[in-house]
Amino acid sequence: MTARAVFTLSLFLIWTVLLIPVQMLLIRLNSPLRRSLPYVYHRTVAWLLRVQVRKVGEPSAAAPTLFVSNHISWLDIVVLSAAMPNVSFIAKQEVGTWPFFGTLARLQRTVFVEREKRHRTAEHRDEMVERLASGDSLILFPEGTSSDGLRIHNFKSAFFAAAERPVGDKQLTVQPVSLGYARLNYMPVGRRWMQLFAWVGDEDLVPHLWRFLKAGPSEAVVEFHQPATIDQFNSRKGLAAWCHQRVLEGLSDINAGRDPGRRTPPQKAAQKSE
Template sequence: MTPLWDSEIPPDPVEITATGWLRALVRGLVLGGLVFGCLALLLVVRLVERPLCGLRRPVTPYITQFVCRNAFRVLGMRFRSTGDLMTGMGAVVSNHASWLDIFALNARKRIYFVSKAEVAGWPGIGWLARATGTVFIERDRKRAREQTELFEARLRAGHKLLFFPEGTSTDGLRVLPFKTTLFAAFFTDALRDRMQVQPVTLVYTAPDGQPERYYGWWGEMAFGPHLLATLAARRQGSVEVIYHAPVRVAEFADRKALARHCEAAVRSGLDVALSARDDHPARP
């Protein structure tokens, strides 16, 4: 199992006021209705879509995208994206800071997450992940060939696969070294000359007066309390998704060279965004 990143400084304590609890209740009910109502719709549509289209999903990704765009409206959180979306066969790689990444990365681009197999068994989250087409993998060398074939099938079906090469989430203020294992799947004879990879940087800005790592979710932090604190916030911050220029896999000698390039692009995007924020801090 991949070790979780943790901070030497414990998570910041969150105090929720009476009005905060009310906000959390209202937002939670609306967000839950949005997510699970659209999930029911997605499952109904998939009953028709699957036998007619197989792996291809011409309709249901738009339902997922609708949910993710409107989730930020429900939270009252600003969403912004910059850069051009990749076209053609390819994968997306990004830094990983929060459970909110799922909404942010789906809000503008229709993608399918690559996740560790354990997530499939998580209550609620696992169900949502399976319904939206997440690719589950096991970190077992004996199954490497099988998983590579699965990647190829999904990519050939036009799916944009997204994974987090850091292997764990952080506080959103850093980019950890990229693990290179999953990049190897793109260097097969069937994919190398056709594949592109697009690096993406996620940048979270905390609400005014809150710690910079407010939206970060890492280590052994429980999901429930973090979700509750986000729902209860009187003022929300923002998230920016920066799409960097995609690169062709064939231009790189091996998976390590490709991973280094993607890591540098994602790291540079975060460093530039954080530096600009320090130079122009928000007004209190």
């Protein structure tokens, strides 16, 4: 197991070092390929890590779209990026300062926010709106932290502020996404093995990454739910609550071994918050 982990890590580093200067050049040239190269990169990384990414439903074709997902692990970045092209993430400011991984985040054109500084909420919203208006789709983790993979935290409605601003002459498309880790070594993960995936609390990244590299092949499930717009709700809180419910339903199905499926589309009248 250790020898294979070393081999996998070596291939990952070689692949990454090869593509970093390419992406840097594409960003400098403002090439459209700067959006799609991370998709190629992460699909290859998923293959190297022996993570099969199974999609249920399809990502929104609307450009741009704000994808709203639960957050379990550092591995989520690989899985979600391998499941849909042309996306960037919204992440906490400190991620950009991490050695190596911070560089990768910047090269995927991540939007960094200071989640603890409420007085900067409007500034971060405007930055997100600007990126969305330029045609960039973004992935948001509205829990504000990672979970244990068995449940999800409440969604912070402040993160949905960008959905209140129209993009051009249309309301922003918001699509809930459920992400779960279903199988390890071809067996259901269950509570016992979820710790190999979930990266929570104050655990250091490198030891968690090393344990995962020594594990066997795995399957991640990404379910794309029915998209919505904020005008189907009476507030961003209503939108956040609806997204939370959809994501929770999907994660529950994944963890229970049920085949997740597309949920009933939201009905404008039924989704109004009280």
